[in-house]
Amino acid sequence: MADAIKVLLVDDHQVVRRGLRTFLEVQDDIEVVGEAADGAEGVALAGELQPDVILMDVKMPGTDGVEALRRLRDLDHRARVLVVTSFTEQRTVIPALRAGAAGYVYKDIDPDALAGAIRSVHAGHVLLQPEVAGALLSQEEGGSGAGRAGSLTEREREVLGLIADGRANREIARALVLSEKTVKTHVSNILMKLDLADRTQAALWAVRHGLSG
Numbered sequence: 001m002a003d004a005i006k007v008l009l010v011d012d013h014q015v016v017r018r019g020l021r022t023f024l025e026v027q028d029d030i031e032v033v034g035e036a037a038d039g040a041e042g043v044a045l046a047g048e049l050q051p052d053v054i055l056m057d058v059k060m061p062g063t064d065g066v067e068a069l070r071r072l073r074d075l076d077h078r079a080r081v082l083v084v085t086s087f088t089e090q091r092t093v094i095p096a097l098r099a100g101a102a103g104y105v106y107k108d109i110d111p112d113a114l115a116g117a118i119r120s121v122h123a124g125h126v127l128l129q130p131e132v133a134g135a136l137l138s139q140e141e142g143g144s145g146a147g148r149a150g151s152l153t154e155r156e157r158e159v160l161g162l163i164a165d166g167r168a169n170r171e172i173a174r175a176l177v178l179s180e181k182t183v184k185t186h187v188s189n190i191l192m193k194l195d196l197a198d199r200t201q202a203a204l205w206a207v208r209h210g211l212s213g
């Protein structure tokens with residue numbers, strides 16, 4: 001499975017890890033490369049195994065998922081992190097997204113939908129269940145970026161709209177006939193001008209301000 005999506009499981013419950021592994025191992029394009037019981041072990045294994053996607057619980061003893069996300073971000077690790085948890089409170093959701101999670105789904109998600117979620121975040125998309133997106137939008141209401149759309153160039157508005165549509169940089173580059181490096185520069189400028197922390201905030205800002213497709 002040379003082209004399979006390499007997945008690392010990080011959850012303190014062995015039964016949950018076993019269940020995830022059992023299901024994912026029957027997917028032709030997904031390979032489980034390792035398991036970790038807490039965030040610290042997950043970060044260490046991420047450096048060793050170089051997974052494409054990490055399935056991360058939030059609440060774990062020792063180093064929790066949010067702290068692990070921050071460490072992975074500081075290490076500039078390439079893996080995309082999909083949070084899989086049973087916690088729905090804003091005080092749990094928002095910090096995880098702020099720390100760099102590429103998606104946030106619940107443990108009762110349909111197995112086929114979970115496989116689809118893994119493929120989606122691996123492709124560079126931001127994946128949030130509706131109530132999670134709503135929580136983040138509520139948090140952002142009246143906050144950073146409000147009233148600053150006028151500071152964006154026309155090209156930056158185009159890029160922002162494609163981010164909101166879930167497009168990865170490579171797809172944006174192809175759609176606008178630009179290099180990926182140029183797209184990355186536009187994304188950085190958008191985040192700076194709107195005073196936003198990441199693509200998730202940018203996507204939700206665009207939706208809220210009518211810039212999505």
